[in-house]
Amino acid sequence: MVSESEWSYAGPQAHHTIAAAVACVVSVVVHAGLLIGVLTLNIPLPGMLSRIVMPDRARPINMGEVARAPESPVDPIKDDAPTIEDMADTAAKLGVPVPTSLLAPPAAPAAGVGRETPNLAAPEPGEPPTVWQPRQEIIAIEKTVSRIDVTPVDRVTIPVLSRVMSAPDIALPVERSLAAPPPLQSSGPGKQALTHAPEAAPIVLPTPATVLDVPQPAAVPSDPVVDASSDLFNETLAEITPLKPIERVLAAKASTYETRRDRKFGYFKVEIESLGTDVLPVMPKDVILMQDCSASMAEQRLFFCREGLKASLDLLGPADRFDVIGFRQTPDRCFGSLVDNVPANIAKARAFIKNMRSGGNTDILSSLRDLLALAREPGRPIVVLLVSDGLATAGKTGSSDIIGEFSQMNDGMLSIYTMGTVQTADQYLLDLLSYSNRGEVMGLGKGRWNIPATMHDAMEKISRPVLADVGFRFPVGATCEVYPVQTSNLYLDRPLVLYGRYPRGEKSVTFQAVGESESVKCDMLFDVSLAEGEGDGDKTLRDEWAKQKVYHLIGQYARRQDPDILREIRSTAREYDVDVPHRGRF
Numbered sequence: 001m002v003s004e005s006e007w008s009y010a011g012p013q014a015h016h017t018i019a020a021a022v023a024c025v026v027s028v029v030v031h032a033g034l035l036i037g038v039l040t041l042n043i044p045l046p047g048m049l050s051r052i053v054m055p056d057r058a059r060p061i062n063m064g065e066v067a068r069a070p071e072s073p074v075d076p077i078k079d080d081a082p083t084i085e086d087m088a089d090t091a092a093k094l095g096v097p098v099p100t101s102l103l104a105p106p107a108a109p110a111a112g113v114g115r116e117t118p119n120l121a122a123p124e125p126g127e128p129p130t131v132w133q134p135r136q137e138i139i140a141i142e143k144t145v146s147r148i149d150v151t152p153v154d155r156v157t158i159p160v161l162s163r164v165m166s167a168p169d170i171a172l173p174v175e176r177s178l179a180a181p182p183p184l185q186s187s188g189p190g191k192q193a194l195t196h197a198p199e200a201a202p203i204v205l206p207t208p209a210t211v212l213d214v215p216q217p218a219a220v221p222s223d224p225v226v227d228a229s230s231d232l233f234n235e236t237l238a239e240i241t242p243l244k245p246i247e248r249v250l251a252a253k254a255s256t257y258e259t260r261r262d263r264k265f266g267y268f269k270v271e272i273e274s275l276g277t278d279v280l281p282v283m284p285k286d287v288i289l290m291q292d293c294s295a296s297m298a299e300q301r302l303f304f305c306r307e308g309l310k311a312s313l314d315l316l317g318p319a320d321r322f323d324v325i326g327f328r329q330t331p332d333r334c335f336g337s338l339v340d341n342v343p344a345n346i347a348k349a350r351a352f353i354k355n356m357r358s359g360g361n362t363d364i365l366s367s368l369r370d371l372l373a374l375a376r377e378p379g380r381p382i383v384v385l386l387v388s389d390g391l392a393t394a395g396k397t398g399s400s401d402i403i404g405e406f407s408q409m410n411d412g413m414l415s416i417y418t419m420g421t422v423q424t425a426d427q428y429l430l431d432l433l434s435y436s437n438r439g440e441v442m443g444l445g446k447g448r449w450n451i452p453a454t455m456h457d458a459m460e461k462i463s464r465p466v467l468a469d470v471g472f473r474f475p476v477g478a479t480c481e482v483y484p485v486q487t488s489n490l491y492l493d494r495p496l497v498l499y500g501r502y503p504r505g506e507k508s509v510t511f512q513a514v515g516e517s518e519s520v521k522c523d524m525l526f527d528v529s530l531a532e533g534e535g536d537g538d539k540t541l542r543d544e545w546a547k548q549k550v551y552h553l554i555g556q557y558a559r560r561q562d563p564d565i566l567r568e569i570r571s572t573a574r575e576y577d578v579d580v581p582h583r584g585r586f
Contacts, residue, residue, distance in 0.1 A: 251275055254528045257537030258504060265501045267542045268509065270528055273495035274466045282464045282492060283518055284319035285381050286338050288371065291353075292388035292421070293326040294362035301421045301448045302358050305387055308455030309353045312385070315459040316341045321380075324349045327367035328360035329394045338374065363395035364388065364429075365402045368416075372409055379518045381468035381489050385458055386418045386433075387451075390426030399429040400586050404558035407436040412469065412486055415439050417458055421451060428582035436555040438488045464492040467515040467522060472498070474511050479503050482511070483548035490515065499545040507531055546576035557586055 091097070251273055258266040274280045289309055293302065309324065316322055321338040322345075325331050334352040339345045368386075376382060396402055410416075416437040418430040421444065434441045442458045444450060467490035474480060482500040490496045502509060508531075513524040549572055557565045566586075573580045 250280070250524055252526045252528050254509070254530060254532065255536035255541065256530050256534050257539065257541040258534075259539070259542070262542070264504060266504050266506070266530070267537065267545050268500050268502060268528075268530055269537060269541050269544070270498045270500065270509075270526075271495040272490065272498070272513070272524075272526075274490065274492050280466045280492075280517060282317070282466060283379060283381065283468060284317060284321075285383055285462070285465055286374075286377075287316060287320055287322045287462075288325060288338075288382070288384045289313075289322070290325045290327065290331075290367070290371075290384055290386045291356060292362060292364075292386075293332075293356050293358055293360075294328050294391075294393070295359050296362065296389055296391050296393070297358045297421065299358055301389075301451070302356060304448050304451040305421060305455075306353050306356055308387070308452035310350055311452055312455050312459045313346055313349060315456070315463055317463065322349070324352055325367070326352075326356050327363070329363045329366070331367045331370050361394035362388070362392050364390075364392045365396045365406060368402075368406050369409065371414060376413065379468070379516055379520070381415060381465050382413070383415045383417065383462045383465075383489075384439075385455070385462075386416060386430075387421060387455070388418070388425070388430070389421050390418075390429040392426075392429075399426060399432075400558045400561075402429060403432045403436060403555065404560070406433070407555065408559050410437055412438050415462070415489060417442060417462065419451075419454055419458060420444050421448065423447075428585040431582070432551070432555055432558060435484070435551050436486070436558070438486060440488065461494060462489075462491065465489045466492050467517050470496065470513060470515040472511055472513050478510075479506070480509050480511075481549070483545065483552050485552055499541070499548050501545055502530065543576065543578055546572060546578045547581075550578065550580060554580075554582070554586060 252270055254268050254270050256266055256268045289312055291305055291309060297305070313322075318341060320341050322341060323336075323338055324334040334349055335345070371382075371384065374382065390399075392399075392402060396405070414437060416434050416439040418434045418439065419442040420427060420430050423444070425444075427441075431441045433439075440461070442454050444454055470487050470490055472482065472485075472487065474482070480500045480502045482498050484498075487496055487498070500509065508527055508529050510525075510527045513526070515522050515524075550569055553565055553569045553572070556562075557569065569580060572578075
């Protein structure tokens with residue numbers, strides 16, 4: 001028994017079944033009718049298409065019948081041309097003389113007229129020339145469309161020449177010995193003054209021969225042979241190039257490294273050093289001691305910096321010039337210019353250093369930019385020792401902005417050596433500022449009490465330069481990739497080191513180094529054998545080349561934030577498995 005409060009299902013009712021059957025029958029009938037109607041439809045598509053009117057240019061061409069066109073009749077040539085007698089009568093009436101050759105031409109030979117038959121009438125010779133007739137060839141700039149004050153070579157200005165309308169454009173050839181050229185003068189070293197030849201005699205041409213008797217052309221005299229022992233070839237080295245070759249006073253040593261992991265490239269290191277002061281003298285230099293005196297330095301660290309600055313004055317050379325700068329938001333210069341290393345100036349500099357106190361904000365870029373106004377003397381490298389914690393708090397504070405902007409303005413003129421005064425110093429700023437400007441970063445070491453010793457080491461490294469503004473050039477199409485691109489000066493106490501990558505199979509590397517030594521431009525050409533140093537290097541040589549390339553790319557990225565440079569930094573670090581320095585700072 002089921003209670004009234006419970007749900008129950010007693011099965012389908014009879015009327016539901018009947019309704020379903022009726023619905024199925026109706027659906028079948030309706031669908032069948034629709035199908036029959038669709039099949040009986042008659043859509044006159046061809047008739048519709050026949051009513052489409054095509055434009056004339058798209059109307060097809062119906063070819064009906066091909067028939068041959070009737071031949072057009074050819075009119076016979078009328079023989080009504082005037083005869084010689086008619087022409088003679090007409091000429092007589094007009095009073096015009098007629099040449100006899102036209103009225104009675106000579107009879108043709110029996111063999112007929114052929115190509116080899118000579119002319120019937122020889123041409124009459126013209127008036128022979130009696131003087132040399134040169135052509136007018138003047139190349140002149142009549143209208144200036146670009147600036148002429150930036151041209152790399154001097155231009156020669158000549159007065160405006162007016163064209164002689166009666167001068168011939170084409171002159172008959174004459175013998176060189178009979179022509180009188182204009183006088184020539186010497187215009188440079190190693191050339192002799194050339195005077196013009198005596199006035200030439202009038203040219204007398206022979207009587208023209210007949211056409212059948214063609215004379216052979218006369219031999220043109222050759223140019224006079226200059227004696228090789230004459231002074232014309234006695235050029236001095238200074239007249240050829242202002243560069244002084246100094247390969248014999250420098251030594252270059254190469255070591256190489258190749259590995260199976262890298263089947264395309266090998267790696268080398270070249271160390272260039274001077275052979276001594278007797279062959280390449282020590283150059284006088286200009287030194288700028290630049291001390292950060294902002295509040296972030298704190299008195300404890302500034303005390304040790306003052307001690308290091310005073311000790312650095314003792315390492316100046318007798319011919320050196322110097323200046324001392326304490327900077328905050330603006331630079332405070334001891335002398336305001338570079339002064340000689342004399343006892344009076346040293347005493348004044350010591351008193352200036354003693355009065356340095358910490359305080360205020362730091363504007364590193366403005367203080368460095370102020371140094372670019374220094375008047376540089378040729379043959380004297382300018383070396384800057386920047387002592388700071390690298391924390392810019394005024395002006396431009398972005399490290400990449402400071403590195404990029406100053407490096408672009410400096411362009412290698414100043415050598416920037418940097419030294420941090422605390423372990424938390426901005427190493428990215430100090431490191432890239434020195435790498436991009438011919439310098440080196442000096443590591444502090446243990447703590448602030450080590451600041452004087454670090455300054456002493458820095459001054460010793462830069463105390464004896466022998467070659468300044470060094471630049472390297474490689475032949476066109478050279479396959480070597482060498483870093484650093486902008487090197488430091490060459491010093492007597494330490495070598496100048498280059499790291500390079502070369503395609504495997506290369507036997508030597510050739511490059512040229514150019515620099516200045518005591519206001520004399522010097523040139524060095526090296527052809528270093530890679531086979532001699534084969535196997536002397538190890539894996540660290542390959543890693544160091546990759547680090548040098550990454551540093552170079554970071555410096556380039558600081559100058560211009562190009563995404564392609566950033567991708568190359570990452571791909572190089574990934575390929576050579578080296579850490580990108582200062583990751584996250586650029």
